Amino acid sequence: MSSFTQLTRFSNYITGSYKALVHGRGHWFAPQICNYTRKSAEERLGIDKPKRPLTPFFKFMTQMRPALLAKNPGITSKEAIAWTSKHWQQLDSETKAQMLKEYEKDMEDYKKIKDIYESSLTEEQKADIKKLREEMAVAREKRKLKADFKELGRPKKPMSSYFLYVQSRKETFQGKNIKEYQLKMKEEWLKLAESEKAKYEKQALELMNKYKKDIEAWELKMITIGRTDVVRAKPVRDKKSKSIDKKQ
Structure with missing residues (x-):
């Protein structure tokens, strides 16, 4: 196993994953997020990219998730965010400060690993990532426009x-x-x-x-x-x- 792979796995273990938070929690946010937005360009290309650490609030959300779902199995994403935000505001300053300190340390580790990751990419991989990101951006704009058309009641083109x-x-x-x-x-x-x-x-x-x-x-x-x-x-x-x- 290469040193870069070890570092990447270590980073993913330490920092956690936004994907796991946003997409792996059952019905919290799932209705609002479509399948085609779940994977990054790197993931679609099979490139193991280091993941950013969770912010204190999102880390708090993952920690509170089991208890929240146990008490409210049918909770909506909007209600979950409101509940988490309320309890986050009530959290004592000492705990928040400790979580912030941990986050800053995780960010330092992430930046170092990210530098190693970026320097390890070949020119071909960089070009593939850039191209795919552009294609994904165009696709997002088309989906947004289609959603706007539907919301604004745009007349549909008739059949031939x-x-x-x-x-x-x-x-x-x-x-x-x-x-x-x-x-x-x-x-x-x-x-x-x-x-x-x-x-x-x-x-x-x-x-x-x-x-x-x-x-x-x-x-x-x-x-x-x-x-x-x-x-x-x-x-x-x-x-x-x-x-x-x-x-x-």
Whole structure:
């Protein structure tokens, strides 16, 4: 076992883990935290990165957790934080000072181990970590925007004529293999008479026209309340106008 691995394991033993605190405690915060945010870039790449020590408050929270859950097994995350905060404030200054002293010592150890860890990374690992962090940041922004759209009631883009047809045939699925069913629907759509397709295309066009009006009204509302960040950079344009622009 390398000296770095020994140091890392020692660090993890001393400092504990935010992951264990935030994600390993059953239902405390689990409803508020999604699976895709649980792993860091290093963890996803299989790199053993030293973990920061818990602050005195979070360390206190882990210590109080068993007693709190024993008394209140159905407690929510909000109630748990309020309960812990209340008892933290009531904690005597001497105990807090001792916990702070321990934290400062743990931080000194962590910084030394972190320096060793960072110097041990290869250029390739650094590049992989940087790239993955950027991808994760973009993904977080997309999730945030999607959540904002839902909260602010953004109109949903309607289905295409093909998916309207698939929806009309959903009763034929009945637990079949999804891939086989998709292939079957595609074959049916390709063989469908043009007159039948026209019905779905007309319905899709009507829904799209309604969507355009709804989205424009919604965006005007967003602008008035100062949420220009959720407004599209470019307006919705139909395919016909795009083809005209290309010809010109």
